[in-house]
Amino acid sequence: MSIVKPYLTTRSLVPENQESPISFLRTSAVDSSLFYKRNHFSYPHLSYSSYWIPISGLVETPLLLSMQDILQLPSKTIEVVLECAGNKRSFLRPKVFGEQWEKGAISQGFWKGVPLRTLLQLAGVKQGAKEVVIEGYDAGKRTDIDGVFSYTRSLPIEKALHPDSILAYEYNQKPIPYKHGYPLRLIVPQWYAMASVKWVRQIKVISTAFTGPFQTKDYVYYPHKENDEDAFPVTFMHVNSTIQAPADREILKTGKHTVKGIAWTGIGQVEKVEISLDGGKTWLPAELSPAGDHGYSWRFWTFDWYASEKGEYAILSKATDSNGHTQPNQPYWNRKGYGYHAVDRIVVKVE
Amino acid sequence: MSIVKPYLTTRSLVPENQESPISFLRTSAVDSSLFYKRNHFSYPHLSYSSYWIPISGLVETPLLLSMQDILQLPSKTIEVVLECAGNKRSFLRPKVFGEQWEKGAISQGFWKGVPLRTLLQLAGVKQGAKEVVIEGYDAGKRTDIDGVFSYTRSLPIEKALHPDSILAYEYNQKPIPYKHGYPLRLIVPQWYAMASVKWVRQIKVISTAFTGPFQTKDYVYYPHKENDEDAFPVTFMHVNSTIQAPADREILKTGKHTVKGIAWTGIGQVEKVEISLDGGKTWLPAELSPAGDHGYSWRFWTFDWYASEKGEYAILSKATDSNGHTQPNQPYWNRKGYGYHAVDRIVVKVE
CATH class of the missing domain: 2.60.40.650 (Immunoglobulin-like)
Structure with a gap:
């Protein structure tokens, strides 16, 4: 009758951005109901009955994998903290624009999946591969440039081949909740969580530097208010x-x-x-x-x-x-x- | 599947203090699950089977009312906003201590109950009555003075006799939720919500100025940081x-x-x-x-x-x-x- 419990704190509803009640989390594996949500767009509508993951680009054998294929490959489970690159943004002075995250755009738990490396080795990465591009099913408009964009990010080939960069299908021993990327979410330990693309739609190996807006406009450190000089990309989390x-x-x-x-x-x-x-x-x-x-x-x-x-x-x-x-x-x-x-x-x- | 919804924002769990997601409320009657919670203590344990309300003190006929008695009296339903006196406290500069409420320590809906005036008239208020003291079942320790205190507040006799100050038993056509004062909560329109005592335990008419700590220490405007000069009580809400x-x-x-x-x-x-x-x-x-x-x-x-x-x-x-x-x-x-x-x-x- 007198059970007290915390909830997510809503920063915006469309897209749904909610932070964890970080002050009240005392367990290693954050319950999925309290895992922070950071979306760029409305939730995507996926057709699970025809869910296939293409792995293409600079590979020997392009693959089209079913969930069944992925579930049959050797998996690993790792405890990973995901932190939004904008966590604690609200404390910056002078203040900046964007979601005013306080301290709760961070959560962690146990992710199970197949190393991205395993999939890339199955396909056979060709010489000259520089980056691996991961596209999510979530897409929509931006405020700064016209057009419709999917949420797409790339990883340097070395990070993509790191044995702990995984294509995950379970969180805390259950299928990943829909709002957190069901059925497949990339999990990139050590990097800020913009790299951990949800609702993975396709994977592509490229020989150049990927230039999508979520790679080259967002998730870039701009040290100056008025110009883009000295900019450099957001990658690893800081201590x-x-x-x-x-x-x-x-x-x-x-x-x-x-x-x-x-x-x-x-x-x-x-x-x-x-x-x-x-x-x-x-x-x-x-x-x-x-x-x-x-x-x-x-x-x-x-x-x-x-x-x-x-x-x-x-x-x-x-x-x-x-x-x-x-x-x-x-x-x-x-x-x-x-x-x-x-x-x-x-x-x-x-x- | 893609329903988005806001939750309460937790400021503390013991006692449970949570604010409404005010930015996302678009209806007059706030759902009780999104009504802000402001408690001074852990939730009280009431014995509902022996729930009686004494009305005593400076009255002709002291009363001991059952819920049954109260439900049989003429009732009224009023739409009332309740705002915590500390709402928006976090925006003050220099910053002050206490719960760092942003803009959501406010909610409203339809309260149904018996005018306190009706009950006082039944008991017969004697000459010389100055204040009506309302005690809640919630009690505990304070940081500033030793001892155990119940949450008790008084109203000037005029406000207690105002026909819209009601002893409420329903919120939005349902029994008041336990965490919001079940079975009986005083509702005092126009005043900050510290006056709207939850879990009402007893009502007493007095001839003096009530001096409990929630009347004379808390809910007082202290204009100076270092001393209590020029202090005056918190009463009506501001525009x-x-x-x-x-x-x-x-x-x-x-x-x-x-x-x-x-x-x-x-x-x-x-x-x-x-x-x-x-x-x-x-x-x-x-x-x-x-x-x-x-x-x-x-x-x-x-x-x-x-x-x-x-x-x-x-x-x-x-x-x-x-x-x-x-x-x-x-x-x-x-x-x-x-x-x-x-x-x-x-x-x-x-x-």
Whole structure:
């Protein structure tokens, strides 16, 4: 009768963009009902009865695979965090345009599927292959250029051939929910989630650099407000951490409080999370939960804090990964607001 | 299969505080699943089998009423907006502590019940009555003072005797949902919703000013950060408006867009909503939906906007009520962050 539960937070309905209630997630495998949704278009209508995946382009033997074919190939299951490149965008100053994601455009769980590498090897990648283009069934109009576009992205051939880039058909031991890409979703660990194309429609090997708008207009860091100079593509996730509790601007009693959060990274593993209570002058270690098997998932952390004096406190969290990358004090401002990974910060009042 | 729907946004789980997805509400009667929740404590455990309401204190005949008694009295149904006094608190600068409500700590619908006046007249209010104290079953600890407190509020005798202050037992033609005060919730139109006590446990007429902490510590405007001087109680809602669409920082195409929103007030009726596209120098009228029967509900409004030029635009909305009250350009800062009702403002980019 008094069960309390969180829900997704809606940023827009058409397309449906909703963030996870990240502060209230305490399990590794996020329930699919709380997995964040980031769509560019309305949901596509697929004909499942005639669902075939073509693998074409620069290959020896073009393939047309059925779901049956794919389900019969050797699979693997990996725990992967997916983070929208725009996660935390709302915290950038000066503010930028686009979905005002707070801290919940991130979720994780167990994805099962066939390595894209297996499929590419079946088809036989020819010499000169540079990128692999993955097209989704979702399509529609854009605000910036005329025409109808499908959501299509490419991967460098090396990343496409990485054994953990998989064409997934299960999430948490169930078919991938429709809204998250049923029946097939590409899962690209380590990269921001724009690479993990949903409702995969076709796969094509090419010898050039793919130039679709979701590759060359969106998901590009533009350091300048007024021009496109010095732009470079969004790829790997940055090392990052999020404070889950207390809530920002929460009022607490004096006494012991446990600061809780998550930390994750792209390349490598999170190895350290530190907390500062003096604005970043000194840092104290938080306790980290064990790392996942592949290092593609977030680690939970906790920090016991004894608030003996009344007053206002800023609490900062900073993660460092196995490559020595650490969160910067200030965010990297870019016009489309991607890749926010500055030190996380909340302010609480003890009374 | 592709039904999109919004959910409540969780600010905290214990107690459960969740705001309505206000941008996506287009009907007068908000579905109870999307009605905002604002609790001070965990949900109470009531014994419905022995549910009696005592009406005592400064009355001729103390009463002990059963639900049966209450259901047999003449009832009325009124459309009432309930707005948390902390709605929009997150927009105050300097920021204040407490739940960081954005624009959704507000909902409305049809409440049916018995006027509190009817019950007080049955008991016979004695000379010298000054306030009516309403206690809820919800109770617990506070951060600022030791002890266990129930959520208890008082109303001035005049407001308690107002024919539209009702002890409600139905919301939208169904029993009030448990989380919203089942079986009986006080509904006080025009006042911020801290007055609309849930899970009513007892009613008492007193000759003095009630001094419980939810009356004299919380729900008080403190104009100064460091001291309690010039404090005064939170009572009536202010005239207010909220832009529902476009979303703040949304990217739009050039062309026609409909700006949509709601407007409401405490005393009187909303009579005018105006939009400014030049930072408040000039204002243009929005089109208002019909007012509700009692003037206790919000009015929807729309404004057709032809965005022919690319660029960034601030869109402001300002409501004015039948008493000539209008939204100020700047919010009234107060330490606990109540009663925010400055002109609403979003920024969009047309490309």
